[in-house]
Amino acid sequence: DAKTTQPPSMDCAEGRAANLPCNHSTISGNEYVYWYRQIHSQGPQYIIHGLKNNETNEMASLIITEDRKSSTLILPHATLRDTAVYYCILVVSHFFGNEKLTFGTGTRLTIIP
Amino acid sequence: DTGVSQNPRHKITKRGQNVTFRCDPISEHNRLYWYRQTLGQGPEFLTYFQNEAQLEKSRLLSDRFSAERPKGSFSTLEIQRTEQGDSAMYLCASSWEGLVTSTDTQYFGPGTRLTVL
Numbered sequence: 101d102a103k104t105t106q107p108p109s110m111d112c113a114e115g116r117a118a119n120l121p122c123n124h125s126t127i128s129g130n131e132y133v134y135w136y137r138q139i140h141s142q143g144p145q146y147i148i149h150g151l152k153n154n155e156t157n158e159m160a161s162l163i164i165t166e167d168r169k170s171s172t173l174i175l176p177h178a179t180l181r182d183t184a185v186y187y188c189i190l191v192v193s194h195f196f197g198n199e200k201l202t203f204g205t206g207t208r209l210t211i212i213p
Numbered sequence: 214d215t216g217v218s219q220n221p222r223h224k225i226t227k228r229g230q231n232v233t234f235r236c237d238p239i240s241e242h243n244r245l246y247w248y249r250q251t252l253g254q255g256p257e258f259l260t261y262f263q264n265e266a267q268l269e270k271s272r273l274l275s276d277r278f279s280a281e282r283p284k285g286s287f288s289t290l291e292i293q294r295t296e297q298g299d300s301a302m303y304l305c306a307s308s309w310e311g312l313v314t315s316t317d318t319q320y321f322g323p324g325t326r327l328t329v330l
Contacts, residue, residue, distance in 0.1 A: 143304050143321030144256065187255055200246060201319060203255025
């Protein structure tokens with residue numbers, strides 16, 4: 101079972117920042133927070149990941165609380181192409197690599213024109 | 214395009230028939246994963262390979278399912294005696310996992326949608 105909790109759906113106006121929350125209150129010290137998204141009828145796409153520091157890349161920013169029990173994915177200027185299901189996933193990282201992904205049901209984000 | 218490719222993209226079959234799907238990972242990736250996704254749900258892990266070795270199998274992978282990666286490159290997933298409950302999207306992903314460097318991420322293919330009539 102997924103160890104994260106996300107709202108089932110959210111709307112965001114085009115051009116505004118989309119803030120997607122994720123609760124992971126039972127996170128372990130060796131678990132990273134990963135975000136993927138899945139646009140309709142496509143395979144999931146990696147967005148960003150982090151351990152305890154905030155992270156930013158060309159797609160999004162990831163804010164992780166100090167106690168690591170929750171995080172927020174931020175899409176700074178949402179476009180219609182950002183409409184997708186967003187998955188927050190905890191991934192155990194070992195010396196020899198990461199473990200498999202355990203998806204939940206995610207948040208269906210709809211960008212409103 | 215050097216991403217993960219899957220063939221066929223769609224497969225319709227009758228109950229009881231055997232089907233085989235192929236996945237070609239990103240060429241330098243040593244890990245290959247298979248996932249299954251049913252309507253309205255997130256993908257579920259089935260199995261993964263490190264090079265040609267199958268290292269983990271989910272309990273979802275019944276005896277009717279078999280996966281191979283014979284030369285550590287492409288992989289096939291075969292379902293024997295298909296059932297209507299096998300109807301789903303079958304996703305393949307690949308990654309590079311090494312002692313020194315890692316891509317830290319799995320790259321997914323577009324999936325094969327199976328419909329069992």
